[in-house]
Structures are given as structure tokens and as C-alpha cells.
Amino acid sequence: MTRQMHGSAQAARGKHHETVSQPAAGVQVPSVAVRFGFKGADAPALLQQVGLRIPALPNQVTHWQADEPFGSGRCLRQGNTEFLMELDHASPPKLQGNDAFPRAWELIRSDHSVLLDGAQWPRELNQVCSFDFERLRDAPDMVVMTLMAGISVTVIREPQSGLNTSTGMALRLWCDAGFSTYLHDCLRSIGESR
Numbered sequence: 001m002t003r004q005m006h007g008s009a010q011a012a013r014g015k016h017h018e019t020v021s022q023p024a025a026g027v028q029v030p031s032v033a034v035r036f037g038f039k040g041a042d043a044p045a046l047l048q049q050v051g052l053r054i055p056a057l058p059n060q061v062t063h064w065q066a067d068e069p070f071g072s073g074r075c076l077r078q079g080n081t082e083f084l085m086e087l088d089h090a091s092p093p094k095l096q097g098n099d100a101f102p103r104a105w106e107l108i109r110s111d112h113s114v115l116l117d118g119a120q121w122p123r124e125l126n127q128v129c130s131f132d133f134e135r136l137r138d139a140p141d142m143v144v145m146t147l148m149a150g151i152s153v154t155v156i157r158e159p160q161s162g163l164n165t166s167t168g169m170a171l172r173l174w175c176d177a178g179f180s181t182y183l184h185d186c187l188r189s190i191g192e193s194r
Contacts, residue, residue, distance in 0.1 A: 026118040027187050030172070032073070032086040037107030039082040046101040047075070047083060050093040054083065059143045061156045069093075074172075076143050076156065084109060084154070084174070112180035114187070115158060119168025124190050131155075137169060149186040151179045 038047060047054050051069045055062045055077040064087075066072045071090035077083055116125075122133035128149040136142060136157040144155040158170040175183050 026116060026121065026191065027184070028115040028117065030113055030115045032113070033089050034092045035084070035086045035109045035111065035113075036092060037082065037084045037109045038104055039107055040101075040103040040105050041081055042101035042104040043081050043083055046104040047085075049101075052085065052093065055141070059145070060141045061143050062141075063159050074156070076154065078143060078145065078154065082107075084111075086113075110177050111154075111174040112177040112183070114173050114175075114183065116171040116173065116187070118170075121171055122169060125171075127190055127193075128186055129153075133171065136171070148173070148175075149183065151175055151183065153183075 044054055052075060053062050053064060053068070054075050058077055058080050060077055062075045062077075064070065064073045064075070070087055070093055073085065073087040073090075075083060075085045122136065125131075125133050125148065129146060131144055131146045133144070133155065136144070136155075140157045140159075142156070146153060146155070148155075153173050153175045155171055155173040158172045160170065
């Protein structure tokens with residue numbers, strides 16, 4: 001059986017890019033070619049079979065470089081057996097014979113993604129989140145799942161290479177797409193309070 005690793009609803013959307021009017025300074029809405037997920041006890045083996053490098057430990061991220069089989073992107077391991085993957089430019093891998101992995105379930109991901117660029121963001125996010133994002137300076141592969149301004153978010157440190165960043169540290173975060181406007185309003189308020 002051959003199946004693409006992302007859901008038909010996701011495939012119908014094409015490029016995954018959210019539109020939010022006038023993001024705050026230092027806030028970008030990144031565009032990715034495809035976002036997909038898998039969960040279950042067989043998910044790690046399934047992803048490795050098609051050549052995707054995955055984090056070895058729970059709550060960590062692996063960043064893929066442009067010269068890897070599917071190009072640049074990222075794989076977040078959320079807990080032991082749930083994975084969020086984004087490919088920046090490539091098509092998703094195809095999986096041959098996935099019936100060999102009966103305990104791996106595909107997840108359609110429609111999260112809203114935001115890139116925060118600038119040395120001030122880890123400190124300023126303390127206004128709306130109890131997690132100290134300065135910790136990501138010493139643990140760059142950590143995946144943080146927390147509440148920000150009352151909504152669930154997932155946050156990682158984004159590598160500086162390949163980004164058009166100003167200075168300091170860039171953070172990439174995801175939230176439910178239904179909260180995107182609220183999140184951008186909160187980030188705008190933080191930026192305006194500088």
C-alpha cells in the first residue's frame with residue numbers, strides 16, 4: 001500500500017501559510033510546504049523507515065538541513081510517541097507498506113505558526129507565560145509545551161542559520177489556528193509596550 005504521509009485535507013490546502021493582518025515587529029508568519037504529524041508506538045519506526053531523522057528523546061526537536069533527503073524543516077517529538085513535522089520546501093515522503101506499522105496514526109495538523117525574531121522575546125514573553133524562555137539558550141533542542149496568554153502553545157528555538165534574523169535568538173511557536181488573531185494581538189501589545 002502506498003500513501004502520502006499527510007492527510008487529504010492538508011494536501012488540498014497546498015502551501016501552508018496563515019494570513020494575519022499587520023503582525024507585530026519581530027513577528028513573522030512562516031510559510032512551510034507541508035505540515036503533518038504521526039502518533040503511536042510504531043510512529044518512530046515508521047518515520048525512520050522513510051529516512052526522516054527524528055529526535056531520540058521526548059520533548060526535543062531535530063532541525064533538518066537543505067541537503068537532507070527531504071530538505072530543510074523540523075521534527076518535534078512531543079512526548080514519547082507523537083511527532084509534528086514541517087518541510088519548508090519539499091513534498092512529503094511516500095510510505096511503502098505502512099501496514100507493517102499498525103500502531104502509527106496520521107495526524108492532520110493545521111496549527112498556526114509564528115516566528116519571533118529578536119533577543120528581547122524570551123524576556124518579554126514572561127508577561128504572558130510562566131515558562132522562562134531564556135532556558136532555550138542552554139537547551140536549544142528543547143520542545144516546550146505551555147500556556148501563553150491562556151492558550152496552549154508549543155515553542156522551540158529556531159536555528160539562526162538560514163533565517164533572516166536580526167540579533168539574538170529566534171523562537172518558533174505553534175497554537176491552534178482558532179487562536180491566531182488573539183495570539184497576534186497579545187504579541188502586538190507586548191511589542192508596543194517596549
